[in-house]
Structure formats: structure tokens, C-alpha cells
Amino acid sequence: MLQSTQKLIAYFQLDASLRNTTLITSLVNAVVKCGDKQDAKALLQLYLPNASEFHYSYLLPVFKAFGDASMAAELFDIVIKDQQLIPNADPEILEVLGHLQFAPIKPILAEYLFNSDTKTDYYISKYAALGLLHFNCDEYQETILKAIEKCYGENLFPEFIPALVCKLKDTKNTLQKLYDLGDEVASTDCNAGILLGFSLCGEEGKYYFKKALFNQHWETFSTSTGTIHYAYEGLKNLGILLQELYQEIKSISDTASLSYAMDVFLALLNKKIEDIEHNATESYASLYVALFQWKSASESDNFIDLATSVDKETEAYEIEKLLALKMNEEVVLKNFI
Numbered sequence: 401m402l403q404s405t406q407k408l409i410a411y412f413q414l415d416a417s418l419r420n421t422t423l424i425t426s427l428v429n430a431v432v433k434c435g436d437k438q439d440a441k442a443l444l445q446l447y448l449p450n451a452s453e454f455h456y457s458y459l460l461p462v463f464k465a466f467g468d469a470s471m472a473a474e475l476f477d478i479v480i481k482d483q484q485l486i487p488n489a490d491p492e493i494l495e496v497l498g499h500l501q502f503a504p505i506k507p508i509l510a511e512y513l514f515n516s517d518t519k520t521d522y523y524i525s526k527y528a529a530l531g532l533l534h535f536n537c538d539e540y541q542e543t544i545l546k547a548i549e550k551c552y553g554e555n556l557f558p559e560f561i562p563a564l565v566c567k568l569k570d571t572k573n574t575l576q577k578l579y580d581l582g583d584e585v586a587s588t589d590c591n592a593g594i595l596l597g598f599s600l601c602g603e604e605g606k607y608y609f610k611k612a613l614f615n616q617h618w619e620t621f622s623t624s625t626g627t628i629h630y631a632y633e634g635l636k637n638l639g640i641l642l643q644e645l646y647q648e649i650k651s652i653s654d655t656a657s658l659s660y661a662m663d664v665f666l667a668l669l670n671k672k673i674e675d676i677e678h679n680a681t682e683s684y685a686s687l688y689v690a691l692f693q694w695k696s697a698s699e700s701d702n703f704i705d706l707a708t709s710v711d712k713e714t715e716a717y718e719i720e721k722l723l724a725l726k727m728n729e730e731v732v733l734k735n736f737i
Contacts, residue, residue: 404430405439408459409446416455424458429676432465434737440466444474451478457490464496472502483508491523498531506535513561514543520558529560529593533600537567548574552581559625560593566600575601579608588619592630595620599634606638614649614661621667631664632671641682642672643690650706659710666707666715673722678737684727692720 408427411419431439440462447463450456463471476497479489494512497505512520512528520528537544544564551557562581565574575598582594595618598609612618613631620631635642642665649665652658672687691703707716 401442402431402435402439405435405442408443412446412455416453419455421455421458424455428458428461431462433676433678433733435462435466437466437468440471444471448474448478451475451493452486452488454488454490457492460490460492460496464499467496467500469500469502472497472500476502476504480505480508483511485524491521491527494524494527495530498534501534505531509535510540510543513558514540514547522559525558526560526593529558529563533563533566537564538569541568544568545574548578551586552577553585554581555585555587556590557586558593559590560596563593563597563600565597566605571601571604575605575608579611582612583615583617588617588622588627589624591618592625592627595627595634596630596637599630599637606640609634609638610640613645614657614664616660621664623667628664628667628671632668632675635668636677636679639681642668642687643682646691646703655710658706659712662707662710662712666712666719669719669723673719673726684723684730688720688723688727691723 404427408424408431411424411427431443443459443462447456447459463475467475475493479486479493485491485494494505494509498509509528509532512524513532532540544567547558547561548565551561562578565571565578568574578594578597582591586594591612595609595612598605598612613620613634619627621628623629634640635645645665645668649658649661652661672684693702695701704713704716704720707713
């Protein structure tokens with residue numbers, strides 16, 4: 401068991417008023433980064449009697465990372481009663497159970513999304529959709545299509561229903577209509593699910609994802625309902641490197657367009673810095689060199705220069721420092737994991 405796991409268990413013995421959620425997050429991230437199933441089992445025993453208490457929901461990423469069918473069954477038995485989520489349980493557990501592909505949760509996710517008589521809570525709807533993404537949805541083809549079609553022409557709608565486009569056997573017409581929805585009608589507080597859906601539709605979806613990413617109508621840098629988070633996740637889903645995007649924005653000649661693209665790119669870099677998942681495709685070291693290496697001993701011609709051209713040098717220097725810290729962390733961790 402990791403020392404971080406032991407510290408978490410001890411820390412939760414403190415009164416809730418004395419706990420700091422940033423510290424809890426840091427310890428949880430360490431467990432996700434360096435732990436294993438034994439750590440998850442130990443923390444599960446901490447979570448199960450306290451599933452309705454807010455601070456314990458911070459442990460969910462550990463179960464998502466290392467959970468198995470046995471752990472999923474224990475979680476399900478605690479948080480689901482009468483085919484519904486118990487009061488005050490964090491809805492994110494719905495996605496965790498979906499991620500673990502625990503079959504009994506599937507009809508419950510579908511019920512929340514498609515058949516609820518009352519308006520489903522935003523977060524329950526969100527995590528039900530994200531959970532359903534991990535299952536075969538052949539039996540829901542018509543239901544998913546109808547749910548997506550209800551979003552057309554609406555400014556606000558269940559934000560993550562469109563992500564299920566990837567479950568349709570024929571996505572061509574729907575992808576174009578979803579792009580039009582996001583580009584012309586949908587609030588920028590309600591487009592994260594569309595972006596996610598694009599990114600889960602392979603090459604066909606990649607076209608629309610790339611088309612939306614630097615389109616000002618989409619405001620993909622927004623943090624309000626997580627648009628930037630799902631834009632970043634979309635890059636990973638599609639295997640698009642930040643280094644590739646850097647080369648693309650370097651070719652933008654219009655100052656206003658470049659300034660906007662830099663806002664999006666800086667936001668994506670910040671998400672990369674926050675990311676605790678191991679990414680062998682794009683290391684922090686390779687990204688740092690790609691952005692900040694000088695062209696020659698006397699000429700920089702790097703990311704700092706590009707940012708300076710649109711008055712964003714302060715943000716660029718901050719990113720340089722943070723990427724250097726992450727690169728150092730990466731180098732150290734490679735000795736142990």
C-alpha cells in the first residue's frame with residue numbers, strides 16, 4: 401500500500417471541517433498515478449460507509465482507475481437502491497460503474513437518460529451518458545437517435561446526450577447536424593457533449609472536431625461546464641498531439657484568429673499540465689522542447705515569440721515554468737513507475 405493511501409486513510413479521520421479538498425485531490429492523484437488494486441481496495445472500505453458524504457466522492461478516480469467487477473458490485477450495492485442513486489451520492493459514481501462495465505448499471509443509466517418522467521438533474525444526466533458510453537448500445541439505436549434529434553434547434557438541452565452519437569451505427573448525417581447545432585444554435589455552455597461525441601467517432605468525427613476546435617462560435621477554451629476539459633479529452637481520444645496543433649496555429653496569419661487560437665491552445669496546455677494520466681505518445685519533455693527550444697544560438701523563434709505577437713507572453717512564460725516542473729516530475733517518476 402502506498403504511503404499516500406495511508407495518509408488518505410488517516411486524513412479522513414479528521415473532522416470534515418478540518419479537511420482540505422486540494423490536499424485530498426493531491427493525495428488521490430498520487431494514488432492514481434502510482435498505486436494499484438490494493439490501494440483501491442483499502443480506500444473502498446473507507447468510501448463504502450460514507451458514500452453520501454461529499455469529501456469521500458474525491459476517492460472515485462481511484463476506483464475508476466483500479467476497480468474490478470468485485471469492487472463494482474460493492475459500490476453498486478451501496479449507492480443504488482430501488483434502481484436509483486441514493487440521495488446525496490455523487491452522480492460521478494454512475495460513470496465509474498459504467499467505466500467498470502458493471503452490467504446491472506446499464507438499464508439504470510438508460511432510464512435516467514431516456515425514460516425519466518421528471519427533468520433529470522444535470523449531473524445525473526451527464527454521468528449517466530458518460531457511463532453508457534462504455535457499453536454496447538445496439539438495443540438503444542432508435543432511442544439514442546430520437547434523444548439527439550430533440551436537441552436540434554435548442555439553445556440548451558441535456559448536454560451529454562450528443563456524445564452518444566458514437567453509439568449509432570450510421571453517424572454521417574447526425575455528425576453534420578450536431579456540428580450545425582453547436583455552430584449556430586447551442587449555447588457555448590452546452591457544447592461539451594457534442595465535442596466529446598465527435599472525438600469518439602474516429603476519422604469521420606475528427607473532421608468536425610478539428611473544425612470546431614478553433615472556431616470562435618464554440619468557445620472551446622471555456623471552463624464553465626467543462627468544454628475545455630472535453631476538448632482536451634478529445635485530443636487524446638483522436639491521438640492529436642499538442643505539438644501538431646502548435647504547428648497549425650503557427651501558420652495562422654490573421655492576428656485576431658491567431659489570438660483566439662492561442663487562447664484555446666493555452667487552455668489546452670493548462671489541461672495537459674493538470675493531467676495525471678500517463679501519456680506515452682506526448683511526454684512533457686517532448687512537448688517542452690517542441691514549444692521552447694531555440695531555433696539557433698542567436699534566434700529563438702519559439703512559443704514565447706508567437707505568444708508575444710498577440711500580447712500573451714505572460715501566459716506563455718507561466719506555461720514554460722509549469723511545463724518545466726511537470727517535466728522534472730516526469731523524469732523522477734520514470735525511476736519508479
